[in-house]
Amino acid sequence: xxxxxxxxxxxxxxxxxxxxxxxxxGDDVYGEDPSINALEQKISKLFGFEAAVFCPSxxxxxxxxxxxxxxxxxxxxCDATSHIYNYEGGGMAFNSGVQVxxxxxxxxxxxxxxxxxxxxxxxINLPRTALVAxxxxxxxAGGGYYTLSEISEISKMCKKHNLPLHxxxxxxxxxxxxxxxxxxxxxxxxxxxxxxxxxGLGAPVGSALVGSSEFIxxxxxxxxxxxxxxxxxGVLAAAAIYALDNNITRIADDHRxxxxxxxxxxxxxxxKELLPVQSNIVIFKLNDNVPSSNLxxxxxxxxxxxxxxxxxxxxxxxxxxxxxQNIDEIIHCLQSFKM
Numbered sequence: 001x002x003x004x005x006x007x008x009x010x011x012x013x014x015x016x017x018x019x020x021x022x023x024x025x026g027d028d029v030y031g032e033d034p035s036i037n038a039l040e041q042k043i044s045k046l047f048g049f050e051a052a053v054f055c056p057s058x059x060x061x062x063x064x065x066x067x068x069x070x071x072x073x074x075x076x077x078c079d080a081t082s083h084i085y086n087y088e089g090g091g092m093a094f095n096s097g098v099q100v101x102x103x104x105x106x107x108x109x110x111x112x113x114x115x116x117x118x119x120x121x122x123x124i125n126l127p128r129t130a131l132v133a134x135x136x137x138x139x140x141a142g143g144g145y146y147t148l149s150e151i152s153e154i155s156k157m158c159k160k161h162n163l164p165l166h167x168x169x170x171x172x173x174x175x176x177x178x179x180x181x182x183x184x185x186x187x188x189x190x191x192x193x194x195x196x197x198x199x200g201l202g203a204p205v206g207s208a209l210v211g212s213s214e215f216i217x218x219x220x221x222x223x224x225x226x227x228x229x230x231x232x233x234g235v236l237a238a239a240a241i242y243a244l245d246n247n248i249t250r251i252a253d254d255h256r257x258x259x260x261x262x263x264x265x266x267x268x269x270x271x272k273e274l275l276p277v278q279s280n281i282v283i284f285k286l287n288d289n290v291p292s293s294n295l296x297x298x299x300x301x302x303x304x305x306x307x308x309x310x311x312x313x314x315x316x317x318x319x320x321x322x323x324x325q326n327i328d329e330i331i332h333c334l335q336s337f338k339m
Contacts, residue, residue, distance in 0.1 A: 003321070019242040193209070
């Protein structure tokens with residue numbers, strides 16, 4: 001099957017599995033796993049931060065960051081399409097006792113002016129605005145991204161109001177591939193970043209939360225409270241290290257292939273709207289007379305699986321397990337679909 005559901009469906013390569021098999025191990029709860037320690041040092045240095053903590057998932061790193069930055073009763077500002085708001089099981093309310101002020105941005109991006117307009121006055125009958133969270137790339141908005149110049153304006157405004165700024169960087173390497181910004185500059189603007197290894201980089205498991213040493217020390221306690229303490233998990237860290245060393249430069253292939261699919265979709269009569277294809281995510285809306293379930297079933301009957309994103313909306317995600325031939329097969333299949 002050709003799997004377009006997500007870039008999380010990839011499987012480790014032979015080289016990655018060899019790195020996992022040969023990883024030196026220890027007990028991470030005691031801070032003694034050399035592979036995890038090496039990964040945490042590597043990723044924090046790459047993004048210009050003092051420290052990092054390795055976790056099983058990006059949802060956990062995001063939720064730990066929110067918990068570390070806030071207290072119950074606070075409010076978090078983010079875009080209405082944000083992953084932390086839509087796809088983390090209500091974790092902000094459950095784990096941190098905070099509520100969301102969801103802003104309607106443009107293709108998932110919010111501006112410094114919008115954020116400033118939504119900061120709550122410091123009066124007792126309103127929640128305290130405690131955190132601003134961005135996402136890069138923008139999952140529900142077609143894989144768009146913030147550039148450092150846009151981030152800089154938001155960071156400046158947050159500093160003015162003493163607000164920490166968190167980044168859900170689930171696909172941060174996809175954003176960096178397109179923007180050509182340097183990862184090491186990010187520490188200048190963000191107080192914390194969640195970085196995922198199991199999407200565009202192709203590792204089987206894992207995300208890291210980066211920040212200051214003080215912040216990460218506090219975050220480690222919350223990781224423990226959430227059940228995220230791991231033992232000989234260096235096998236997972238070794239996969240992430242391999243991904244960082246080998247799979248960043250090939251992300252450009254995913255983007256080129258996604259844009260190729262997007263170009264084909266623009267020519268099809270049953271496509272009502274295609275969001276700009278800016279990285280490895282393709283989101284498009286079908287004509288009202290074409291139920292998305294019909295297209296899903298047609299694709300499946302031709303060996304292709306994909307997901308919907310709401311009524312009449314489809315999402316394709318390219319990744320390292322897809323070949324050039326697979327992309328041609330996908331396009332041919334779409335061209336043969338009859339309404």
